[in-house]
Amino acid sequence: MTDQIDLFNASGIEVTIPPKDFNPADIPTSAQVPIPPGTYKSLDPLAAHCKSCQRCDLSQTRTNVVVSRGSRTAPIMIIGEGPGQQEDEQGLPFVGRSGQLLEKILASVRIDSEKDVYICNIVKCRPPGNRNPLAAEINACRPYILEQIRLVNPKIILLTGATSVKGIMPHEKRGITKIRGQWIEWEGRQCMPILHPAYLLRNPSREKGKPKWLMWQDIQTVRAKLDEILAE
Ligand code: SF4
Structure with missing residues (x-):
């Protein structure tokens, strides 16, 4: 497992590029083999x-694997922690x-949740008992989430809650209440950690x-950034 993470994230390690005729369906779904960036040509084979x-x-x-909803060309990606009961x-x-x-x-x-936003989770199957x-x-x-980000190519990523931050930025040690509402540049994209809606409930x-x-302050900041991007 550690080997797999290193293959993705460690600088200085050559990342394998899949050959042009490579079929992602050939990757065993039961084994933790590396899935390098560029494996999927579109979101459909990834979802399959x-x-x-x-x-x-x-x-x-799990009952269902929860992959995504919303627009595949959205400027904003919202990444949650994992599916709950209803999502499952x-x-x-x-x-x-x-x-x-x-x-x-x-x-x-x-912000239109069908047009402006692509919503997904760090893990795609429900952890038992939430x-x-x-x-x-x-x-x-x-x-999978790294490939979703590459394929949707959002300008803005909102990370809802601490687990979402940990999933995308494993080296970020600051707590969610310290970094919420702040823009953090990650892989050339503007990311903002926000509080999880369940916490607001x-x-x-x-x-x-x-x-x-x-949250009201943060979402207004996101709206302003979206306006800025759309005006470019
Ligand atoms: S949580 Fe992700 S890695 Fe685990 S079984 Fe579901 S899709 Fe596969």
Whole structure:
């Protein structure tokens, strides 16, 4: 498993480029073999591969693999932690109470969740009992999210919650409350950690400085950045 991460992230290690006639369907879905950048020509074979994936033990307890929803050409990608019960049942990310709140947050600054946004998760199968994904599960699933980012090519990435930050930026040691609302450049993209909507549901106060108020500040900053990008 460590070998696989090193193949992706370690500088100085030559990354294998798949040959032109390479078929991703030939990659065993039951083994943790490297899936280098460029493996998938589009999101369809990636989704097909995810749906038969058994790279980690979450495959044993899932109902559906949850790959994505929204626009494949969206300027904003929202990355959550992992599917909950409703997402597992429906096979779509952010469709439960957290998802409904996320829709309202986006709509408050006129961001269309179908047109402007591509939504996915760090792990694509539900951790039992909604526990946090384990490091081994995040690592096993990381090649897929990196390929989703490459193929959608978003200008802005929103990382919802601490696990999402850990999944994309494993070396980031600061806590989510320290870095939320800040732009962090990652691989030439503007990333912003934001609080997870589930956290807002547990902390409903709108008072200044409380999670909902902080989210309102952050989503306005995102809207301003989107306007800036669209005007370029
Ligand atoms: S969580 Fe990711 S790596 Fe694990 S089985 Fe599901 S798709 Fe595969």
